[in-house]
Amino acid sequence: MTKVDSIPPTPDGPPPVTHPRKPARRPPSGACDSHCHIYGPFSRFPLPDNRSFTPNEAPEIALRRLHDHLGFDRAVIVHSQGYGLDHRPLLDALATGRGRYRGVALLRPETSAEDIRRYDAAGVCGVRFSFMAHLGGKPDLDKVRGIIGRVEPLGWHVAIHVAGEGLVEMRDFIRSIRAPVVIDHMARPDISEGPDGPVMTTLRTLLDKGDIWVKLSGAERLSKGAAPFSDVAPIATRLLNHAPERVLWGSDWPHVNLHGPMPDDGDLVDFISGLGTREQLRRLFVDNPAEFFRFGALVPA
Template identity: 65%
Template sequence: MTKPPQPDGPPPHPHPRKPVLALPPGSCDSHCHIYGPFDRFPLPRDRSFTPNEAPETALRRLHGHLGIARAVIVQSQGHGFDHRPLLDALARSAGRYRGVALLKPSCSEEEIAAFDAAGICGVRFNFLSHLGGRPDIDAMRAIIAKVRPFGWHVAVHVAGDDITIWSDVIRTIAAPVVIDHMARPPLSAGPDGSAMRTLRALVDGGKVWVKLSGGDRLSAAGAPYRDAKPIAASLARHAPERMLWGTDWPHVNLQGSMPDDGDLVDFIGDIVPDEASRRRMLVDNPAAFFGFDTHRPSDA
């Protein structure tokens, strides 16, 4: 038997606590990943990192524990362009999951159509070095043109001041755009730094949404992530109609102690204190943006 590869970091928290905050019915985890099971879906050789096994069954148990009803599973560089784990999860979900793909410029219309029918509704582009680095912009535009007839959104993953560097490119995207993890701005610059000002300006343009995920990655102090609250709360106040939230489970590419997902849920109460706004961010916005109420997989 082949020995499994050594993961690059620790596994997710094995026993997250029950959140104090009760999530509204129909809440959506708008950003999470799955890996494996590796006996069915081995990791590809061209992956950019090696994750721990974190299959859909574990994700489903976590969501049941936290009070989450729906989820958007984002294809990760850990599985590269092998979407079999994601497609398997979508087929099992009875409409509870939507997916976000990683695509090559060579992808065919038939492949995209099959992904669309399975429940995939977006394509992601990573600008981080450990996830493959900046994409070729011409290739990126070619992919966006191919998915546009299907009404997919475009997910953009940047960090530091990259949102400012790439803001003009983002403005030219002829599709709804979601910025992952609040654009991971420099914590030291606070909510009024250049990255945050650029992000708010993009949101004000009318087609950019933001995932208020990754507070644990921004924080220097650790749980309960109060040092990240000013950034997340400022976005939630600025445009509540364009905010989404996600766990980012199973928290890959982190070293040291893993975040407790119960803490991440309770962080919602810190950044969005009123119940109506929480329902908008957790239920109404994702239902509209990801098309949960209109998409019905053929086998659901």
């Protein structure tokens, strides 16, 4: 059994902004935050001692309050390496949400078929692989292929977390995946390269394949400044205009592994809302996530 901390650990970074401002432009009805995380409550779901980082407590109830405040009716909760393979917080949130949430799991070759079926029945619809050094580095691609082969018959998507030149290196592998793919956080490019740099050019080429999507999230991570994140706008706008039918947006709340000032989530909503037309934003917030994450009818809370 995985050991857990007996007392609350010291977080690696600051907590999210407690009282974000309301966005100047409220998202349309049915809007979805397509990338967020939860941690805790630690009294019920302690952190394992083999975690890759130590987050602040940020349970589902706090996420729900945030979404009600910002104007989001749906969300996709991505299981975090902060919890290792313990998916209990995610499964509990999916049950609590009653159709409001979908989930993305972290799987290993040793994950049982029974667990995968249980996750699928609970509302998990994707598996995520991270190629980030601070989250364990590049996994064995043969093992990744084996896991994808196990969830592909379920209709799950594959989320790829990669940064910069790593996307160029992974291009052929990503193209070989037969399941739908989403690239997290605009592939985390160095924005000084601009929208026509090698990373963004590769990303647009991948989007042209037709079954590869991208999350226009992570402006606070890419920016070399702060809100309103105007230095990220050329890259995000180019992607939004290039493939408006295959873009998604997520807050990335509660912004773990950020060690500077925490972003105001109202600013993040205003950043993305300021880039598109009404039709583009409806696709980004409502229609695209409903299709990609296979949401059913929204159940009133």
